[in-house]
Each structure stands twice: as C-alpha cells, then as structure tokens.
Amino acid sequence: MLGRFLASRRGNFAIAAAVVMVPLMLGVAASVDLIGTSDDAAQLQNSLDAAGLAIGTKYQASMSASEVQxxxxxxFAANMSAADAQELSGSLAAFQASAxxxxxxxxxxxxxxxxRPAFISGMPAWQATRNASVKLKPGAQACVLALDQHADSAVSLQGSTDVAMNGCVIAANSDAPDAISRGGSAIVSAGCVSTVGGTQGLTPPNATLSxxxxHENQYASFDPLADVVPPAYTLCLPVPNGKTVTLSPGTYCDKTLSGKIALKPGxxxxxxxTIKPGGNGSLSGQGVTIxxxxxxxxxxxxxxxxxLSPPTSGPYAGxxxxQAHGNTQPLLLNGGSGSVxxxxxxxxxxxxxxxGNSDMNAQGSCLRLVGDTIAMIGNSAVxxxxxxxxxxxxxxAGRMITLAK
Structure with missing residues (x-):
C-alpha cells in the first residue's frame, strides 16, 4: 500500500499549484501595493508642488520659520484631501517647509x-518620500512701493504733480481696486505700474507707461529692507545749544531737533x-543713515x-x-527749493x-520710497x-515664481 501511495501521481497538481500560488499571491499583492504607493507618491508630489507655489505667492522675508511652516x-492639507485619513495624517505629520x-x-x-498599509496584513507598510523646491525671483526695479495689503490709494499721485520715473516701477501690495491712484492734474511717467489690486486714473494722456x-492683479512685491536690523542703542549724546547745530553719529534721546541741523557722515x-527744523530751518547730511x-x-x-544722501558702503548702504517697524508716526518730506x-x-x-520740487525734477535723484502708504505731491524725477x-x-516690483527642478 505504501508503495502504491508513493507511486501515485494523483493530487500532485494541487500540491504544485498550492506551492506556486504562495509567491504568485505575494507578487500580486506587491504589484497592488506598488501601484497604490506610486499613485500616493504622485499625489504627494503634486501636493508639495502646489503648496510650494502657493507659499510663493504669499511669502515675505519677514516671515518666521513657524509662519512659513x-x-x-x-x-498642503488642502491638496492632500483626497488621501485617506490615515495617509493624510501621516503626511501632515511628516510635512516640512522652509525658506x-x-x-x-x-x-x-x-x-x-x-x-501605505500593505495589502497583506502584517507585512511592513510601503513608504514614499518626495521633495519640492520653488524659486522666487523679484521683478523689475521699483522706485516707489507701498506695503499695506488693503489700503485704498496706497500710492496716491494727486494735485499739480509731475512725477518722472522712466525705467522704474511704481508698486503697491494693496488688493484694493484703487491701490494706485492718480487724480487732479497729476502727470505720471514710469516704466510701469504693478499692483496686487487695481488702479485708477492711470491712462493717457496723464499717465505714460513704457x-x-x-499691471494689475499681480503677486505682492518683497519688502526690500525686511532683513535690515537696526543698530544697538548706545549712550544718549547731548545736543548742542543754538539754532545751528552739528551732530556726530550716535544715539539721541527724547529731544526736539530744530533750526539748521547738520549731520556728519555716519x-x-x-x-x-522729533526732527522738525521749523521756519527757514534745514536738515543736511551726506553719507548718513537716520x-x-x-x-x-x-x-x-x-x-x-x-x-540728505546715504552711505554707499557698509551694512546700511543706500x-x-x-523708520522702525511699529513706529506709525507719519513721515513728511516737503522740502523747499534747493532740497535734494x-x-x-x-x-x-x-x-x-x-x-518734490523743481530742483529734484531737473536733476533727478536716486530716491526709493518704501512705506505703508505713499502720497506724492509736486515735481520729482527719479x-x-x-x-x-x-x-x-x-x-x-512683483515676483516670478517657478518650480526649481
């Protein structure tokens, strides 16, 4: 009987099939896992790319690392919403963003x-890691930039104004429909106008743009001095008596400066x-930063x-x-004839x-106005x-956003 059993070939196919089915099923399961993980990885990559581009539209250099994250x-969460709850939770926990x-x-x-959990229970989960990089480059040079994000007439060109900024852009980060406005008899010539919102009154013949x-509905412009750190305070220096004073570089505290004020370089x-020269007073200084x-x-x-003119080298060149962040005191530059x-x-x-005034209009100056809001009156050439x-x-002005491969 034993001999007949060993010699019998009935049932061999079933045994062979059972043996073959194990790796076959493992292969099928692996294929399912591989395809599923590939789909998840593609969604992950698309979500990272989309999140990077979206950050690029909002990013400012003043943002902290936690704000960027x-x-x-x-x-990222909005773009990964199609993933199941377990996968979404894990991807959010692993998400990192930096600038x-x-x-x-x-x-x-x-x-x-x-x-991605394996198709066969008890097997290790399938992992996929993806990265994305987005490059932000600034646009054309700007001579005037208003940083307020919502103000009406964030840049205002009004009255008997003649502003010449050929080759330079007037920009505003405001999303208001009149973020940059021109009114009255104001005449403006510039390389262009760029704003997150809209403009008003910037049509020929009163506005000439190269x-x-x-350019309306553009991305916001970068704050050009966001990374500048003011110097540390030093001991408060005394102010000389008299209507004509010459000051040396340093720290001055709780004073009102008036009369003819001359600043040495520094x-x-x-x-x-409070710096307020008063009637027939003046403020002068070459190579100074205040x-x-x-x-x-x-x-x-x-x-x-x-x-006034700035230093051309050093940490505060240009x-x-x-005016420090948080200082909301209005800044008024309404110089008389001869001011530059x-x-x-x-x-x-x-x-x-x-x-501005006729002297500025005649010779032009390397002026850059960057404020929360800006109003320009009079004649000036920049x-x-x-x-x-x-x-x-x-x-x-503005920015260009691209995926960096």
Whole structure:
C-alpha cells in the first residue's frame, strides 16, 4: 500500500499549484501595493508642488520659520484631501517647509512622506518620500512701493504733480481696486505700474507707461529692507545749544531737533526724537543713515530745506531714513527749493508724504520710497539706475515664481 501511495501521481497538481500560488499571491499583492504607493507618491508630489507655489505667492522675508511652516501646512492639507485619513495624517505629520535665500532670489523647500498599509496584513507598510523646491525671483526695479495689503490709494499721485520715473516701477501690495491712484492734474511717467489690486486714473494722456498699461492683479512685491536690523542703542549724546547745530553719529534721546541741523557722515539712532527744523530751518547730511526708533518723527515743511544722501558702503548702504517697524508716526518730506534727497526712505508701518520740487525734477535723484502708504505731491524725477549710489541695494516690483527642478 505504501508503495502504491508513493507511486501515485494523483493530487500532485494541487500540491504544485498550492506551492506556486504562495509567491504568485505575494507578487500580486506587491504589484497592488506598488501601484497604490506610486499613485500616493504622485499625489504627494503634486501636493508639495502646489503648496510650494502657493507659499510663493504669499511669502515675505519677514516671515518666521513657524509662519512659513504653518502657511505650507494649510495649502498642503488642502491638496492632500483626497488621501485617506490615515495617509493624510501621516503626511501632515511628516510635512516640512522652509525658506532660504536673499533679495536676489528666495527658495521655498518642502518635503513629506506617505505610508501605505500593505495589502497583506502584517507585512511592513510601503513608504514614499518626495521633495519640492520653488524659486522666487523679484521683478523689475521699483522706485516707489507701498506695503499695506488693503489700503485704498496706497500710492496716491494727486494735485499739480509731475512725477518722472522712466525705467522704474511704481508698486503697491494693496488688493484694493484703487491701490494706485492718480487724480487732479497729476502727470505720471514710469516704466510701469504693478499692483496686487487695481488702479485708477492711470491712462493717457496723464499717465505714460513704457509697459503700455498698468499691471494689475499681480503677486505682492518683497519688502526690500525686511532683513535690515537696526543698530544697538548706545549712550544718549547731548545736543548742542543754538539754532545751528552739528551732530556726530550716535544715539539721541527724547529731544526736539530744530533750526539748521547738520549731520556728519555716519549712523544716527533717534529714540523718541522729533526732527522738525521749523521756519527757514534745514536738515543736511551726506553719507548718513537716520534710524527713527520708538516714536521718533521726521517732519520737513515747505519753507525748510533738506539735503540728505546715504552711505554707499557698509551694512546700511543706500539707506537714508529707516523708520522702525511699529513706529506709525507719519513721515513728511516737503522740502523747499534747493532740497535734494536720495537713498531709501523707509517707513513700513507709516504713511509717507513726499513733495518734490523743481530742483529734484531737473536733476533727478536716486530716491526709493518704501512705506505703508505713499502720497506724492509736486515735481520729482527719479533715476532707475542707481547701483553705485545705493551701494547695490534695490527694490523690486512683483515676483516670478517657478518650480526649481
């Protein structure tokens, strides 16, 4: 009987089939897992790319690492919503977003992973990790930039104004329908106008733009001085008596400066200082940077004269006036005949009112106005090519966003 059993071939196919089915089923399961993981990885990559591009439209250099991470997670979660709950939870936990670079080009780097449970229970989960990188490059050079995101007439060109900014852009980050407005008899010529929102009154013959028509609904412009750190306070220096004073670089505190004020070249830190020359007064200084800290205020009226230029080298190259973040005191530059101002006039949280004059209009200056809002009155001509005068510092309008492979 034993011999017949061993010699029998009946049932061999079933045994062979059973043996073959084990690796076959494993192969089928692996194929299912591989295809599913590939689909998940593709969705993961698309979600990272989309999140990176979305961050690129909102990013500002002043954002903290946690703000970039949170912004990225919001966009990433919206694009990964098609994944099942377990996979989405794991991908969100693994998500990382960071920013690097400088004014010439910023980079947004993103990464995450997805874990797909194996088809066969008890087998290890399938993993996929993906990365994305987005490059942000600034647009054309800007001479005027309003940073407020929602203000009406964030840049206002009104009255008997003649502003010439050939080769330079007037820009606003406001999404208001009249973010940049021209009214009255104002005449404007510029390389272009760029705004997140809309414009008003910028049509021929009162507005001449090299780009043809205003560029509306654009991406926001970068804050060109977001990475500038004011110097540390030093001991408060005394102010000489008299209507004519000459100051040396340093820190000045709780004073009102009036009369004829001359500044030696260097850096000035004003703490709760009011600079207001008064009738027939003046403010002059070549190669100077004035930091308006705390509640310091600068007011130059029409019967006063101002002649200021920035240093062309060092950490504050190109910066003439820097009003600290959080200082909302209005900044008024309304110099009389003979006044010339160049360099960056920066007040990110305050309104700047700038009145040009015939002297500025005749020779042009390397002026860059960057404020929360900006009102321009009078005549002024601004040069676009100022690399040397501004120590290589520049402001730009809009941004270009691309996936960096």
């Amino acid at each position: 949170q912004l990225g997670q919001t966009f 690097s670079g400088g004014p010439g080009a910023y980079f947004i780097s993103l990464s995450s992973s997805v874990s 780009c043809g028509a205003p 850096t000035y830190i004003m703490r709760n200082v 930091f308006l800290m705390e509640n310091s205020q600068l007011t130059i009226n029409a019967n006063e004269q101002v002649n 910066i003439t006036i820097f 101002v160049s360099g960056f006039i920066y007040a990110p949280d305050a309104a700047i009112t700038y009145t 040069k676009s090519e100022c690399t040397a005068e501004l120590g290589g510092r520049a402001a730009y």
